[in-house]
């Protein structure tokens with residue numbers, strides 16, 4: 001089979017070691033091992049001797065088997081597959097992955113929870129990571145998204161604060177995998193910008209039925225660039241063919257005990273059974289000249305672009321059809337980054353995205369080492385040639401005698417402006433250097449309220465119950481009270497129901513935002529439904 005979809009599989013085959021059954025047990029350096037069950041001893045009851053290199057190698061390698069887990073999104077499951085574009089964005093971008101409908105492109109996705117450690121349960125209340133990679137013929141393109149279209153914070157400089165607050169509390173490492181604790185709610189109540197995301201996390205979206213039933217969102221606004229360098233803003237969405245479904249809280253609680261691997265198992269079993277999950281890749285496109293025509297800022301990751309303002313256009317299908325053969329090298333060592341884009345795309349100036357573009361490869365240097373792109377799951381399938389050199393665990397023996405550019409030896413690689421090399425958008429930038437965001441970054445309640453108002457009564461009741469549960473796990477009344485005050489800006493009845501469930505919290509007076517009505521297009525299953 002010669003489709004691009006198999007290119008990754010074929011590439012990875014080259015790295016597979018022979019099956020153990022065919023080769024007798026050897027040391028790492030190839031010497032056959034006669035006995036691996038009893039260490040070499042000076043007499044059958046005497047001391048174990050140091051010269052037993054097999055014993056030393058076996059124990060020493062074991063001692064170093066663990067690498068640091070991801071600082072966030074530590075628990076995950078991945079699968080390979082393929083992507084096929086069906087609707088070309090001709091004239092909008094030069095990226096072949098978005099314009100050439102004849103190609104099948106190898107793909108990879110890692111789904112994850114955010115807060116829990118590698119061994120935590122799958123069904124906890126948490127956003128889910130949806131990190132996708134398309135191994136395009138112009139380089140790897142990663143959409144490192146979540147199953148929620150907005151984020152807690154607007155600026156990446158806040159990310160260490162956010163994660164320190166929502167992760168288990170530092171003095172006792174409790175709770176393991178959820179935000180039901182004082183620090184998390186203290187942070188959120190001190191950061192009005194988290195109000196919208198908080199609603200999504202209290203909703204059923206944060207307890208998905210399975211990875212196969214989740215949407216994925218690139219969250220940030222990116223750019224697509226045409227041949228003249230003209231830019232169109234874009235947001236990316238993955239929508240599952242199976243529809244978007246959630247557990248109910250009681251199921252989630254039971255599953256966390258009965259089968260903590262529920263989501264991982266579901267994905268693995270479905271693929272093994274040939275029931276391949278599929279997603280549509282959708283885009284929301286905004287013309288450059290329309291950038292300021294919204295009452296929110298396109299650069300603010302705490303806001304969606306409502307679908308009634310800009311509909312989602314589906315352009316291609318992702319199918320996951322192959323389980324990894326080896327969890328460590330193919331899931332633990334995969335290294336995504338939002339900065340992995342291809343020619344014909346660019347970033348917007350979203351300050352959250354800017355920080356992510358730095359943070360991922362930076363963390364990967366300490367998590368897997370500076371040569372992580374050389375790990376098979378991370379390698380592009382297209383030809384690649386860099387002047388990067390050396391470093392821990394370097395495995396590429398390059399034949400060229402120069403590692404600099406330009407050089408007088410006609411040595412490759414050379415830059416390729418004539419071959420369509422990546423060119424950033426020529427954005428006109430003019431401003432005072434200051435620690436400041438645009439004025440629209442200061443409105444935090446509207447979309448949180450739109451979200452709450454778009455829910456059915458049952459869904460609203462789920463949000464209320466989730467908030468009651470989360471805040472019941474907090475000990476500090478002022479943290480609970482502050483959270484309730486914020487809920488009150490979204491909906492008074494909601495705040496009242498939560499306040500009344502907590503012993504020392506008082507019901508606030510209705511806030512000025514109370515009963516605001518707005519149109520909001522539900523993102524559920526990508527269907528267009530207007531709620532008022």
Ligand code: HEM
Nearest residue numbers: 070073110129130131145146151156159219355356359363
């Ligand atoms: C990991 C999504 C914001 C830093 C991840 C992963 C996902 C993700 C899906 C898991 C990747 C995998 O499966 O290997 C998001 C989304 C964000 C966001 C959707 C907001 C829109 C941030 C920010 C930072 C950050 C603002 C830092 C400034 C990290 C780091 C990892 C990570 C360090 C671990 C990566 C690794 O060890 O390979 N994120 N994230 N994230 N994220 Fe984010």
